[in-house]
Amino acid sequence: MILKKIAAVEEAAPVAVIVREYCETRDKAAVVELERRCEIGQPGKPSLVTDLKGDPIARVRNFVSHTMLVAEYGQGREIVGVIRGCIKTVTNGKLISSTQLPVHVNLAYILGLRVSSTHRRLGIATKLVEELENWCKKNGAEYAYMATECSNHPSLNLFTKKCNYVKFRNPMVLVQPVHRHAKPLPSDIAIVRVPTSQAEHLYRRAFSFSEFFPKDINQLLTNKLNLGTFMALPKKFLSEWNPNSENFDFPHSFAILSVWNAKEVYRLRVKGVSRLTHAVCFGTRVVDAMIPWLKIPSVPNVFRDFGFHFMHGLHMEGDDGPRMMTTLCKFVYNMARKDGDSRVVVAEVGQADPVRRSIPHWKKFSWDEDVWCIKKLGDEGNAASREDWCKSTTASPSSVIFVDPRDL
Template sequence: MAEEVLIIRVREYDEERDREAVKDMERRCEQPARKPSLSTDLMGDPICRIRHSPTYLMLVAEYGEEKDNIVGVIRGCIKTVTRGAEKQKLFPIYTKVAYLLGLRVLPTYRRLGIGTKLVEKLEEWCKQEGAEYAYMATECTNEASINLFTLKCAYVKFRTPTVLVQPVHAHYKPTGPGITIIRLTPQLAESIYRRVFNNSEFFPKDIDVILSNKLSLGTFMALPKRALHKWDPKSGHLPSCFAILSVWNSKEVFKLQVNGVSALTYALCVGSRILDGWMPWLRIPSIPNVFRPFGVYTLYGPHMEGGKGASRLMKSLCAFAHNMASDDPGCGALVAEVGRMDPVREAVPHWRRFSWAEDMWCMKKLSMTSDDEDDEDDERCGVHNWITTRPSSSVIFFDPRDF
């Protein structure tokens, strides 16, 4: 009996031709919720999560003799980011990295090598575009995804940042006395970010593009009122005590929904929201209606300086962002992702039940050999391989386009 030959074709996604088929495939990938789970609604735009990146690609996999039988997808984008700084901490080291996301394969077609082939084909494109590294991110409990990348595709576990989630309540949150919050121009925000994240990892070289994007709702700085008149932005100096962050409107990109909760949990959550709306002075920590599609605001670039007082300033900034979200119908949560040892982790308000301490990032070096020029540059900077080198900072900049 002749052995059956598996026919797997991987090609670039055609938005006009493939949109409906991909939407149907990803809907079929959603498993019935028997326990609390979070589903993502891309609102009819399969490439919405990579559309704002400088360079991106989406691939689809077809299986069998019949064309247009789409059984798998993967997305990828390429950007230039920092991987630390020189020993003197004067100049950041930039490198091209590829971010792989949105890998999905229909349940009935898994274990046939389709996921592996999608990753390999996307990596080929990344190499052609000059990416030196590729990385992916997933929940630390997603063993199937982690095993695919680490065991079959030669990725290694790299970083474990923390995802902080704060529900948006019906009531406003106080920003605190004696604190001034000002909105920065994109140009001033860019200047400050390039200074304070000089030594960090994953800070995007095109931060100016992010700050001027229509989804960026602004960059805000909190500082003591008494210090406001002493600070002149044109001087080039930063205040001695301040906090800064930017807000990204992910609500216009995708929606989330919580499924699989018990009737009792549902009733308690709805009841807390009703009480909070009726009696806001009680400041009940209510839960928004997360059982239907809701949007989120992403807080990016959180940074603070100035000792203990800076933590209070960061909390005030987060309260300010919360109140912005509260005025936006359909926005149910604020999300921030920070390095596991980043000092702002303890200052950003969040609910532990909704947050997760470790978001697993796995990375792979795509160019296994470097030319002489790269070797000399690496030797000068004291960095040979990003994956095996100890990080020069505890700070990881989370690009809001990647959420």
């Protein structure tokens, strides 16, 4: 009888979950398989399916301070969960009153949370988040945030109800499919490539008082995945403009953006659509191939893995700025078209950002509302940054949110 009771207690005892740091040589194959089984995304929307070349840590490798944790479960110590995190220094949209310089905070970004479908509701996701938060605090992070779609209720419930995050910002994801035909550019607008040093100077001027602008913008612009920074300006001004001058003047109307080669990090696929939708999309490509002179905007084959170009640092000035921005977006579209493997062009901007209306996109492929949730981790940092950023949830000090492509 005593032995039976002991056996019953052992059967009822919870199985320990061990969270530890990822080891590439030991864990890579298991994590790649876990990621494959945990494809995410809403039906009819692009969903993350695999990291390029099976590199699980690729999404945070571009940050100096980053980590990846795995959760082991059971006697066999099977890897059943994974989470990634990185820390960067960003602006919070506020100014230091004495100097009028931007306030910077150390911000952790939590991403890539996956738990095996056969091991959910066991508290594994919560433990992964808690352990990652501990790592973030030990490494100086004052806040942590995450991003997901507004329809991803399980993720939102985990972070807001169990982990005490608050809904913070709601940027828009704008997607433009790339078809067979190039977009014509206006003859009175010139597109120039901006040297990195001048791009950094301009971005610091334009975005320092926005939210989430990274202090290491120079590292972002010189990253091998950054395909360049480009400016649209009046062609008549081109002869007077010297981008290599230390004291160059900008034209009254211009637009600027940078392009990130996101396909070198991971792939996308549209999943969960009906056979009719497949047939209609295929039909647009057939018709376009048969009568190309009509230049039908056919839907590319997004039902197989594909890459994309991501536009970041979108900024415009002047009365003709909106037309300049639209022209720049068309220029990036033509870049993606020549690439061949990039079948969409993507941008993410704040809902009140003036550039939003100038970015070409298809509503069917876009997200009207992404959700960023944030949590205060501690009071580390300087006095100017100790005012609780989380409490500015009703209105942003700036309508502009800088979306770092390294966070994708």
